[in-house]
Amino acid sequence: MPEEKNIYKPLKAKLIEVIDESPLIKTFVLIPEEEFSFKTGQFIELSVDGIGEAPFTPSSSPLITDRLEVTVMKTGYVTEYMHNLKPGVYMGIRGPYGRGYPVKKFFGKEVLILGGGCGLAPIRSLLYALENIKENLQKVILCYGSKTPEDCIYKPLFNRLNQIEKFEAYRTVDKGDDEWDGPVGVAPTLLNNVKVDTGNSVAVVCGPPVMMKYGTMKILEMGYKDEQIYLSMEKNMSCGLGKCGHCMMGKYFVCKDGPVFTYDEIKDQPNIWD
Amino acid sequence: MHYKSITRERWDETIKDLLSSHDVFASLRNEFGQDYEFISSEDIPDIIYNEPKPVTSLKNFFLPVKENVTSDRETERPRIIIGAPNCDIEALSLLDEIYLDKDFDDHFYRNRRENTILIGSDCKGIQEHCHCLSYGIRPFPTKIADLAIFLLDGNVILRILSDQGEDFINRIPDATDINEENLLQSIDTEHSITESLLENANKGLPDYIRTGEIVRNAGTEIWKKYSATCVSCGACATICPTCTCFLLIDKPGFEKVKQLDACQYPGFERVAGGEDALFSLSSRFRNRYMCKYVWKPEKFQPVACTGCGRCIEACIGKINKNDLFMELA
Numbered sequence: 001m002p003e004e005k006n007i008y009k010p011l012k013a014k015l016i017e018v019i020d021e022s023p024l025i026k027t028f029v030l031i032p033e034e035e036f037s038f039k040t041g042q043f044i045e046l047s048v049d050g051i052g053e054a055p056f057t058p059s060s061s062p063l064i065t066d067r068l069e070v071t072v073m074k075t076g077y078v079t080e081y082m083h084n085l086k087p088g089v090y091m092g093i094r095g096p097y098g099r100g101y102p103v104k105k106f107f108g109k110e111v112l113i114l115g116g117g118c119g120l121a122p123i124r125s126l127l128y129a130l131e132n133i134k135e136n137l138q139k140v141i142l143c144y145g146s147k148t149p150e151d152c153i154y155k156p157l158f159n160r161l162n163q164i165e166k167f168e169a170y171r172t173v174d175k176g177d178d179e180w181d182g183p184v185g186v187a188p189t190l191l192n193n194v195k196v197d198t199g200n201s202v203a204v205v206c207g208p209p210v211m212m213k214y215g216t217m218k219i220l221e222m223g224y225k226d227e228q229i230y231l232s233m234e235k236n237m238s239c240g241l242g243k244c245g246h247c248m249m250g251k252y253f254v255c256k257d258g259p260v261f262t263y264d265e266i267k268d269q270p271n272i273w274d
Numbered sequence: 275m276h277y278k279s280i281t282r283e284r285w286d287e288t289i290k291d292l293l294s295s296h297d298v299f300a301s302l303r304n305e306f307g308q309d310y311e312f313i314s315s316e317d318i319p320d321i322i323y324n325e326p327k328p329v330t331s332l333k334n335f336f337l338p339v340k341e342n343v344t345s346d347r348e349t350e351r352p353r354i355i356i357g358a359p360n361c362d363i364e365a366l367s368l369l370d371e372i373y374l375d376k377d378f379d380d381h382f383y384r385n386r387r388e389n390t391i392l393i394g395s396d397c398k399g400i401q402e403h404c405h406c407l408s409y410g411i412r413p414f415p416t417k418i419a420d421l422a423i424f425l426l427d428g429n430v431i432l433r434i435l436s437d438q439g440e441d442f443i444n445r446i447p448d449a450t451d452i453n454e455e456n457l458l459q460s461i462d463t464e465h466s467i468t469e470s471l472l473e474n475a476n477k478g479l480p481d482y483i484r485t486g487e488i489v490r491n492a493g494t495e496i497w498k499k500y501s502a503t504c505v506s507c508g509a510c511a512t513i514c515p516t517c518t519c520f521l522l523i524d525k526p527g528f529e530k531v532k533q534l535d536a537c538q539y540p541g542f543e544r545v546a547g548g549e550d551a552l553f554s555l556s557s558r559f560r561n562r563y564m565c566k567y568v569w570k571p572e573k574f575q576p577v578a579c580t581g582c583g584r585c586i587e588a589c590i591g592k593i594n595k596n597d598l599f600m601e602l603a
C-alpha cells in the first residue's frame with residue numbers, strides 16, 4: 001500500500017528576506033524545508049500561520065529549487081498580515097498547482113508579453129525560464145505598465161533584459177511624475193510600437209482583470225489568433241486541488257485546469273474578466 | 275444480478291452481532307421524518323427499509339461538515355451504512371471522481387469510502403419531490419453500493435453489487451441464494467411500480483440533458499424571479515448529495531480545517547482585489563444550476579443532480595427548481 005499523502009498539509013518555508021518593490025508590493029524570499037520545484041506559471045498557496053493562505057505564482061526562476069520568491073501586493077486580509085512579517089518566521093507552502101506556461105510550445109517563436117502591476121511577478125519567473133532557452137526563441141518582448149513610476153516593480157529588471165540578446169523590454173505608466181520621461185498610457189498602448197511577426201508568435205498576458213481584458217482585445221486586433229494568446233487567470237483559488245469549487249470558471253477549475261489558459265479555451269466561459 | 279435471502283429475524287441478529295466490530299448507521303424515524311442514525315442494539319427493530327429517503331444525504335459520512343485535514347487521522351472503526359437510497363448512492367460517483375482524482379487523492383475521503391460497507395435500499399413508493407428517474411437514475415441501486423436491500427414477505431432480500439458485498443453476505447451462514455423466477459419477478463414488479471409513480475409525478479419535467487440546455491439558455495429574468503425569495507442560506511447546497519464545495523480555514527500550527535461551503539453565500543468567488551463574479555443574489559442562484567446541469571456534466575461523467583428533491587424541501591424561500599425548469603421547458 002502506498003504511503004498516504006496528505007494533499008492539504010503545507011510545507012514549511014523560512015522567510016529569509018523581505019524586499020520592498022513598491023509602496024504596496026513586497027517580495028518574500030523563502031527557503032522551503034524540502035526541495036521545492038515548480039513549472040513557471042504554476043502557483044502555490046502561501047500561508048501565514050493561523051491567519052490564512054492565498055494563491056501566488058512564484059516570481060523566481062523555476063530552475064532554482066532550494067529558494068523561492070513570491071511577490072505579494074497588499075490587497076486584502078492575508079496579504080496585509082504578510083506585509084507585516086519579518087525575516088525569520090516560517091510560512092506555509094502548498095503546491096505547486098495547476099498548469100503553467102507551455103514554454104516548449106514557444107520554441108522557434110517570438111514571445112510577446114504584456115504585463116501590468118503585480119502581474120509582472122509571474123512574468124519575471126517566465127522571463128527567467130525563457131532566458132534559459134533563448135537559443136530556441138526568435139525574440140522576447142516585454143511590455144509593462146504600472147500606475148505610476150513608483151508602482152513599477154523589479155525596476156532593475158528592465159535594463160538587464162535589454163542587455164540580453166533577443167530580449168526587449170518597455171515600460172509605461174498610467175500617470176507620470178516629475179522625473180518620468182518615458183511613455184505615459186495604459187500597458188496595451190505599448191503594443192502600438194512593437195514589431196512582431198504575428199504568424200510566428202505567441203502572446204502572454206498577465207495583470208489586473210481590466211488590463212487582461214483590453215490587452216487581449218488589443219492583441220487580437222494585432223492579428224494574433226485566440227489559440228496564440230496565453231492568459232494567466234485570477235480567480236479565488238482556495239484549495240488548489242480542483243475540489244473546493246471557489247475558482248470555477250464555467251467548466252474549468254482555474255486552479256487545476258489553469259491558471260494559464262489560451263484565450264481560445266476560455267473565451268466562451270462566463271465572467272472571465274471579473 | 276445475484277440475490278440472497280435471509281429472514282428478517284436473522285438479519286436483525288446479524289446487525290446486532292456486527293455492532294461489536296463495526297459502527298453501524300441506518301435510517302431511523304425521528305421528529306423530522308427519517309434520517310441516518312448511529313445504531314445501538316435497541317434500534318435494530320426500528321430500521322426503515324425501502325422508504326425514500328433520509329432527511330440528510332449520504333455525503334456527510336464521507337465528507338464531514340467540518341474536519342481538521344492536517345492532523346493525523348485516528349483510525350476509524352469499519353462502518354456499515356444501511357438504507358441509502360439510490361439518489362444518494364449515485365451521487366457518490368461524482369464525489370469519487372472529484373475526491374479520488376488521480377492527481378490529488380483525498381486520503382480522508384478514500385479511507386472512509388474503503389472503510390464502509392454500503393447497503394443501499396430499493397425505494398418502494400416515492401416522496402413528493404422525488405425525481406431521480408427524470409435524470410436517468412433508477413430508484414434502486416445497481417452499482418457503487420455493496421448490497422441493496424429489499425424487504426419481501428418478511429424476508430430480507432439482498433442484491434449483491436460488489437465483491438465486498440459478496441464477502442459480507444457470504445459470512446452470514448443463513449443467507450441463501452434466490453433463484454425462484456417468481457420471486458425475482460416480484461422484485462422487478464415492485465421496481466416498475468415505483469418507476470411508474472416517478473414517471474406520473476414528474477410528467478413535463480425535462481430530462482437532465484434538456485435541463486442543461488434550458489439552464490444554459492435561460493435569460494436573466496427567470497433567475498431574478500426565482501431568486502426573489504432566496505435568502506442565501508445555502509440550505510440547498512448543504513443538503514444536496516452532490517454539492518461538496520468547501521473552505522479551508524487556517525489554524526495555528528499550519529493546521530487546516532476543511533468546512534463545507536456553498537456558492538449561495540455572498541463572497542464565495544470574491545478575490546482579494548474585491549472583484550466578485552457572483553456578487554448579485556441572482557448570479558449566485560444561477561451559478562448553482564449552471565454548475566449542476568451545465569458545467570459539471572461538461573467536466574465529469576456522472577450526473578451532478580440525482581433528483582433527490584431535498585433542495586426543494588429544504589428551501590425556506592419555497593423555491594422549487596422543478597417549477598423553474600417546467601416554466602422554461
